[in-house]
Amino acid sequence: MPRLDIDALQTLCAISDHGGVTRAADHMPLSQSAISHKIKRLEDHLNCPLLTRRPGAPLLTEEGSGLVTYARRILSLHDEALASLSRRALSGKIRLGMTEDITSGDLSKILGRFTRLHPDVSVRTHVRQSLVLDDKIRRGDIDIALMQVFSDEVLPGDQLLYKDRLHWVRSRDLQLDMTRPLPFLSYDADCFYKNRALNTPPDCGLEIVLECASSAGIRSAVLAGLGVALLPARYISDDMEILDAQMLEMPELSYILRCAPKPSPPVRSLQKTICTSLAPNTPDS
Numbered sequence: 001m002p003r004l005d006i007d008a009l010q011t012l013c014a015i016s017d018h019g020g021v022t023r024a025a026d027h028m029p030l031s032q033s034a035i036s037h038k039i040k041r042l043e044d045h046l047n048c049p050l051l052t053r054r055p056g057a058p059l060l061t062e063e064g065s066g067l068v069t070y071a072r073r074i075l076s077l078h079d080e081a082l083a084s085l086s087r088r089a090l091s092g093k094i095r096l097g098m099t100e101d102i103t104s105g106d107l108s109k110i111l112g113r114f115t116r117l118h119p120d121v122s123v124r125t126h127v128r129q130s131l132v133l134d135d136k137i138r139r140g141d142i143d144i145a146l147m148q149v150f151s152d153e154v155l156p157g158d159q160l161l162y163k164d165r166l167h168w169v170r171s172r173d174l175q176l177d178m179t180r181p182l183p184f185l186s187y188d189a190d191c192f193y194k195n196r197a198l199n200t201p202p203d204c205g206l207e208i209v210l211e212c213a214s215s216a217g218i219r220s221a222v223l224a225g226l227g228v229a230l231l232p233a234r235y236i237s238d239d240m241e242i243l244d245a246q247m248l249e250m251p252e253l254s255y256i257l258r259c260a261p262k263p264s265p266p267v268r269s270l271q272k273t274i275c276t277s278l279a280p281n282t283p284d285s
Helices: 006-020 019-026 032-046 062-085 105-117 130-139 192-197 216-224 265-278
Strands: 092-099 119-125 144-151 160-165 164-169 182-186 206-211 227-230 240-242 254-258
Touching: 006 019, 006 032, 006 062, 019 032, 019 192, 062 265, 092 130, 092 265, 105 119, 105 265, 119 265, 130 144, 130 192, 144 192, 144 265, 160 265, 164 216, 182 192, 182 216, 192 227, 216 227
Parallel strands: 092 119, 092 144, 182 206, 182 227
Antiparallel strands: 144 254, 160 254, 164 227, 164 240
8 A cells, every 4th residue: 555755745845735746945944856756756646646736727636625635634743742742842832813804613613622732932913904914914913814815915925814705785685876976884994895895886886884894883783774884794694684786796705824924833833733624615605
């Protein structure tokens, strides 16, 4: 039976994470030819193609994508085993940023497990809007950001956690006059939904009547009939009506992990732990 090489699995994950062999070589202590050789040996060993190697085609084959999922779990257990046996425990500080949408029970469990495994690593968490987190990453104020972007704005080094659809919604009890500006329930000034929404054509203009940084607050305002809003599919209930056909088409949402350049060993360890635990996990849309 074929056996999987840890280095080869790490290389495959790097190709997936960074969007290609060339980009992976920029982040690994290996040349592009060495990376290609590792993947070719792995393909020969498994007797199946892992990379498509065709212009315009997806980066990974179906077999390659499936192996990446297993590889992340294998590498996480591998790193955890090494950490538990290592005499040099991880230590340091991690500045983690996340949006409200990602402060889930699953992530809390992941962070709890990480801090138990690495008691000398301090994790300080900031909950902010995605635009604020992106600015903090660029300025070096945080080390990791878990945030939302439109899928056409995902960067090559970003690691996809899951996707969701963004919908225009209203309460079924709210009557709208489409000839007048629509009352719009917006997230705060740092909301990238709002920036895109304000490009709505003039015959379907918007008038902001509420700004709230909380998805729960926006959802409550929709149910109260205060106006229309943009909400991810996970927040939409049967007592809301989707208005997508009448409004500006919105891109798909991607929930990503974005890491600052040259991450420290504790940051890399947390990055691997989060990605292995949360990706891929695509909610229904």
